[in-house]
Amino acid sequence: MSVGKAYGLVLGILLVLLLAWAIVEGVGNTLLEPLLPHLRVALIVRTALHTFFENLAVALVVCGLITFSLLLSPADLGGIGTPLIRVIRPVLYIIVVAGVINGIWFGVFAPRTELRIQQIGHQSRAARDSLKEAERQLEMGSWETAEEQLLLHQALAGESEEVADLLRRARAGQIEDEQLRRASRGPVQEEVPPWMREAREMTVPQLIARAREYLEGGDFFSAHHYATLAIEQSSTPRQDARRIQSDALNLIERGSLARDEAAIRQLYRDKVLAYEAFVQGETIPEKALEAYYRFQDLETRIPEDPDVRRFAPEARRRAGGISFFVEEARSNESLPGRSRLVFINRRTAEGVEMITVDNLVRTGSGDFLYGIEVMRTSGRDEIDLHLRARYGKVIGDRLVMRAITREGDYREGEANVTGPVFFTGSALDMEGSLVLHHRVEEFARFAGGADAFSTLSLPELMNLSPLMEDLGRSPRIVQGALLNRILRIGGFFIVTIYSISLGWHLRSRYVGRPPLVVLLLMPIIPGMTWWIITIVRYLLAVSTTVLASLVPLSAAIALTAAGIMMAxxxxxxSLAHRKVEL
Known part of the structure; x- marks a missing residue:
């Protein structure tokens, strides 16, 4: 059997076994942690790919050891004295192709795969937690909260008959509660006031006299009522009662017109106040929010008014530039995101401004931040501004920390706003938002500390070091991750080539059938190889971290590249000087 065929056969068998093991591990991961049904296949595929390429170098090393120590004989390699490197060119071609594929995987696709695996786990946990919380709220009778959690679960997991039934139950509970509230008020009892009972006992002349008193006193409704009673009780036409009734009715209608005019005047005043708040809102954020709620109120009262139709959308747009809806932030809070961000937003001669974020969620409707803490120091290392906000949203180049309710009453003022809490400084120091000096894509890369760099591609790692210093982070961590990634790619060629040399070195120890001890060691060779490569990778990771802390990045890359080339x-x-011999 030729060298290329033997090596290819063994490698093919090992890769099939490795792929089968990777699939089994992927399926096992889906069994260990409950996942959303539509994400199981995606997790199995990505986990299998991750496991396969993580152990690809192990497969090629084992292939080299087995092929050259057990399968090939001196005759297969061209006889005694033949230079080994001359007859293993097909094997070297296979190693080069596999190494290039391995490099592309770890340089570009492995970080994306790992990030997606993390997101799938986060999404499944968030969906599971929201469903449990919804069921708990249903048991407590908190129908509105349960509906919110069920809608969040639907957004994460998709629609299902089970969730649809729970939604119907939550909405039915809300309707039932409303009906119970109405029933608890009881039917409206039409009580007969004392003056009405007295009127039923009065004679017609007494009713007319009382009606005239009320008419002269300006109580036109009572005058109309007594005059009507007199007409109903009299057996003969009473023109005096009819005259009082007619006069009272005319005066009531005239007063109604006056009230209509008062309502029109009130609407006009409300429009003027809304417009004044709108104008002042150009410079005062609180007035912009007041204008939003005032025009929202006017839209419900006079939706066809041309002034309202003109200014209400502009008031909404202006409010959206300085705030965001708290309902939207809450609905996205459980979505998969990036956690534990710490970065310097701005550095000046006077001091620094540092921002920490518990969680960052990026959605189609915007970038939402949760658990924000901002600290700004002066040149004397004194804290000038220290605040914490529950919610934040990136709008343009600003981090807005003013969340408002979608619907509210302008008379409630601050009750509609969820803003930052100040420990040092005040709202005058930042007016509800901060200018971000870095794009979200930049500081989002630092989520989770050093572990997050495993989700960044090789080009991203190479461009990240200068940005680290701008963001106030030590570049040594990312430099160590970059050097380790380069060694991971370059080291693939080194270990696979050495495995050929080592395999043939073992084969040269015996002629004919391998000794029994060698055959007995065959089953444990893959495990031993895996442990050796794992230990070497760990030692290299420690070495690259130390190297990154001692020398500049350019020098560290040069030293790493030189080490790979030399090895x-x-x-x-070693292969060039090894010949086929007994």
Whole structure:
């Protein structure tokens, strides 16, 4: 059997076994943690790919050891004295192709795969937690909260008959509660006031006299009532009662017109106040929010008014530029995101401004931040501003921390707003928002500390070091991750080439059938190889971190590249000087 066929056969068998093991591990992960049904296949595929490429180098090393120590004989390699490197060119081609694929995977696709695996787990946990919370709220009878959690679960997991039934139950509970509230008020009892009972006992002349008193006193409704009673009780036409009734009715209608005019005047005053708040809102954020709620109120009362139709959308747009709806922030709070962000937003001669974020969620409707803390120091290392906000949203180049209710009453003022809490400083120091000096894409990369760098591609790591210093983070961590990634890619060629040399070195120890001890060691070779490569990777990771802390990045990359090249040359030199011999 030729060298290329033997190596390819063994490698094919090992890759099939490795792929089967990777699929089993992917399925096992879906069994260990309950996942959303539509995400199970995606997790199995990504976990299998991750496991496969993590152990690809192990497969090639084992392939080199088995092929050259057990399967090939001196005759297969061209006889005694033949230079080994001359007859293993097909094997080297296979190693180069596999190494390039391995490099592309770890340089670009592995970080994306790992990030997606994390997101799938987060999304499944959030969906599961929201469903449990909804069921708990249903048991407590908190129908509105249960409906919110069920809608969040639907957004994460999709629609299902089970959730649809729970939604119907929550909405039915809300309707039932409303009906109970109405029933608890009881039917409206039409009580007969004392003056009405007295009127029923009066004679017609007494009723007319009382009606005239009320008419002269300006109580036109009572005058109309007594005059009507007199007409109903009299057996003969009473023109005096009819005259009082007619006069009272005319005066009532005239007063109604006056009240209509008062309502029109009140609407006009409300429009003027809304417009004044709108104008002042150009410079005063609180007035902009007041204008939003005032025009919202006017839209419900006079939706066809041309002034309202003109200014209400503009008031909404202006409010949206300085605030966001708290309902939207709450609905996105449980979505998968990036956690534990810490970065310097601004550095000046006077001091620094540092921002920490518990969680960042990026959605189609915007970037939402949760658990925000801002600290600004002066040149004397004194804290000038220290605040914490529950919600934040990136609008343009600003981090807005003023959340408002979608619907509210302008008379309630601050009750509609969820804003930052100040420990040092006040709202005058930042007016509800901060200018972000970095794009979200930049500081989002630092979520989770050093572990987050495993989700960044090789080009991203190479461009990240200068940005680290701007954001106030030590570049040594990212430099260590970059060097380790380079070693991971370059080291693939070194270990696979050395495995060929080592395999043939073992084969040269015996002629004919391998000794029994060698055959007995075969089953444990993959495990031993995995442990050795894992330990070497750990030691290299520690070494690159130390190297990154001692020398600049450019020098560290040069030293790492030189080390890889030297090790590869030594491996090739070892093959070049090894000949086929007994």
């Amino acid at each position: 590869t040359i030594l491996a090739m030199f």
